[in-house]
Each structure stands twice: as C-alpha cells, then as structure tokens.
Amino acid sequence: MRGTVMNHGNPKNKLRFRSRLFKEEGGPGIEQSQIDGEATPGKKLLGCGHPVGSVSLCMFQWVRHLQDGTKHYIKGAIEPEYVVTADDVGKLISVECIPMDDQGHMGEMVEAFANGHSKIKCDPEMRSEIDMHMSKGEASFSVLLLVPSSENQGPVTLPATLILRRSSFQIKINSTEYVVIEEKFTIRLSIKIPSGLPTELILTCSDGALHCFSTSDFRTLDALVLTMRMFQTQ
Known part of the structure; x- marks a missing residue:
C-alpha cells in the first residue's frame, strides 16, 4: 500500500478535497490534496498533493462510493494512479492518502474526490x-x-x-x-x-x-x- 507523494502544481481539473493535517509540529502531512486527470472510463487519475513535515512515503487507497452511501475500497487500487472503469460510472470516486515518516509515524488521512465531487460519467x-x-x-x-x-x-x-x-x-x-x-x-x-x-x-x-x-x-x-x-x- 505504498506510494510516493506526488507534488504537483495547480492542474486544470480542480477537485474538492478534505485535508486534516497531522497536528504535531514537523509530523508528516499532506496539503492541497487533489486528483489530477480526466475522470471518465479508460482514463488515468493521479492522486497528488504537497508534502509537509517529515513525509517519506504515502499509503493510497482508491474508494468507490455506492448509491446507498456505503464505501467500497477497490481491491488492489493502492497506487497513486488509478484507471477509471465502467464499474465507476454513476458513482463517486475518491482516493484516501495517509502520509508517513521514515520512523513509521502516520499523519492524518486526507481524501480527495474526482470529478469535482460529482458522479463519474462517460465522455460524450x-x-x-x-x-x-x-x-x-x-x-x-x-x-x-x-x-x-x-x-x-x-x-x-x-x-x-x-x-x-x-x-x-x-x-x-x-x-x-x-x-x-x-x-x-x-x-x-x-x-x-x-x-x-x-x-x-x-x-x-x-x-x-x-x-x-x-x-x-x-x-x-x-x-x-x-x-x-x-x-x-x-
């Protein structure tokens, strides 16, 4: 469940995020958590953000939010990149990221939603x-x-x-x-x-x-x- 933190600028596809940073000074954290890429079937998404403190790696998990409000953790989707599939159409997709330092200390989880927190649709x-x-x-x-x-x-x-x-x-x-x-x-x-x-x-x-x-x-x-x-x- 390991991956490196991707430090990107401001991509065109702005996506909503919830960022809860580790409060201990110097501890691992992620700011401006977001997803880069076109959220349509067959296209790749990239979870990224700006590391703060003593971040050495991040743990990623992509999540499919079902119609009834339940969360489905997508099996095997534990890398910064994720390919949108037909299974995602009509659902919300997010990525959860937990920053860690080289001592194994975890910062607080941040979560970013694809497609502006809207359901995934096919391209025209x-x-x-x-x-x-x-x-x-x-x-x-x-x-x-x-x-x-x-x-x-x-x-x-x-x-x-x-x-x-x-x-x-x-x-x-x-x-x-x-x-x-x-x-x-x-x-x-x-x-x-x-x-x-x-x-x-x-x-x-x-x-x-x-x-x-x-x-x-x-x-x-x-x-x-x-x-x-x-x-x-x-």
Missing part, C-alpha cells in the same frame, strides 16, 4: 457510441478469448468477436466461426472487470460457466461492458 464520444448501439439493437466487439490448450500447456488466447443483440449475445472464434457462447440475457449473468485488470472481463453465464477475455485497450472494454449491461437491463 463514448456516450454517443453506446446510444448508437442501443438504437440499432446490436453491437460487436473484437476480443481475445482465453481458452484451454489442447496440449496441456495452459490456456491460450484466440481472436474472437463478441456480438450483442437486444435479448442475447454470443462469442464466436474468428478463425473457425465456432460459437463458444450463445445465450439470452438474464439477471443471473455476471459481467465483472477483475480488480487491477481494466482490459479484462469475466462473464459468468446462467449455467455457472466462466468465460474470460480481454480487449486491446481500456476504453474498448468499458464501452463493451456498459453496452452489455444496458442490453441486460432492458
């Missing part, structure tokens, strides 16, 4: 892309599907296409056109982005079968996940 281009998919009632995405190896050498990845329709979806291997998955959307379908792996996705189908795949970049996966979840809830 992604929003338009998702709206187009919903209007057409279909979408397709290029993915790499993780499949078992026939030679007992561990799993391999194969280029595939994920096809979404209003009531169902399928994944088809590109080279053979073999359909690996084809089923209707149900509430039992789980669409999960693994912690710390923002270009990967795990689908748990209604029969309990797991299917893992990835995309070439953060943004593509986020658009895929948001589109798929919208079809699922229709």
Whole structure:
C-alpha cells in the first residue's frame, strides 16, 4: 500500500478535497490534496498533493462510493494512479492518502474526490457510441478469448468477436466461426472487470460457466461492458 507523494502544481481539473493535517509540529502531512486527470472510463487519475513535515512515503487507497452511501475500497487500487472503469460510472470516486515518516509515524488521512465531487460519467464520444448501439439493437466487439490448450500447456488466447443483440449475445472464434457462447440475457449473468485488470472481463453465464477475455485497450472494454449491461437491463 505504498506510494510516493506526488507534488504537483495547480492542474486544470480542480477537485474538492478534505485535508486534516497531522497536528504535531514537523509530523508528516499532506496539503492541497487533489486528483489530477480526466475522470471518465479508460482514463488515468493521479492522486497528488504537497508534502509537509517529515513525509517519506504515502499509503493510497482508491474508494468507490455506492448509491446507498456505503464505501467500497477497490481491491488492489493502492497506487497513486488509478484507471477509471465502467464499474465507476454513476458513482463517486475518491482516493484516501495517509502520509508517513521514515520512523513509521502516520499523519492524518486526507481524501480527495474526482470529478469535482460529482458522479463519474462517460465522455460524450463514448456516450454517443453506446446510444448508437442501443438504437440499432446490436453491437460487436473484437476480443481475445482465453481458452484451454489442447496440449496441456495452459490456456491460450484466440481472436474472437463478441456480438450483442437486444435479448442475447454470443462469442464466436474468428478463425473457425465456432460459437463458444450463445445465450439470452438474464439477471443471473455476471459481467465483472477483475480488480487491477481494466482490459479484462469475466462473464459468468446462467449455467455457472466462466468465460474470460480481454480487449486491446481500456476504453474498448468499458464501452463493451456498459453496452452489455444496458442490453441486460432492458
């Protein structure tokens, strides 16, 4: 849970912060805690601030604030940088930072909120892309599907296409056109982005079968996940 304090100037994206400094003179503290970066899916955020006193390192933890007011500490998100994912859309995101000195003494925690303390939204281009998919009632995405190896050498990845329709979806291997998955959307379908792996996705189908795949970049996966979840809830 270690990271260095980032000493930045005044970025364009000003973000609200709560700063409670360690009161002992010379003790570790952080002033002007803030988050730098564009708070939209696929983009990187950076928790930063000005160290005061005897700061030698900081402990970071990114937090997702749910609709009911509860806090969800994002597993593995303990670095100054964090990539916004589809799971963050519609929620508040913050980073908590605890400064420490080289003797292990902790200063008081400071917390900064992304997006001006407003909920995370898609950028206009992604929003338009998702709206187009919903209007057409279909979408397709290029993915790499993780499949078992026939030679007992561990799993391999194969280029595939994920096809979404209003009531169902399928994944088809590109080279053979073999359909690996084809089923209707149900509430039992789980669409999960693994912690710390923002270009990967795990689908748990209604029969309990797991299917893992990835995309070439953060943004593509986020658009895929948001589109798929919208079809699922229709």
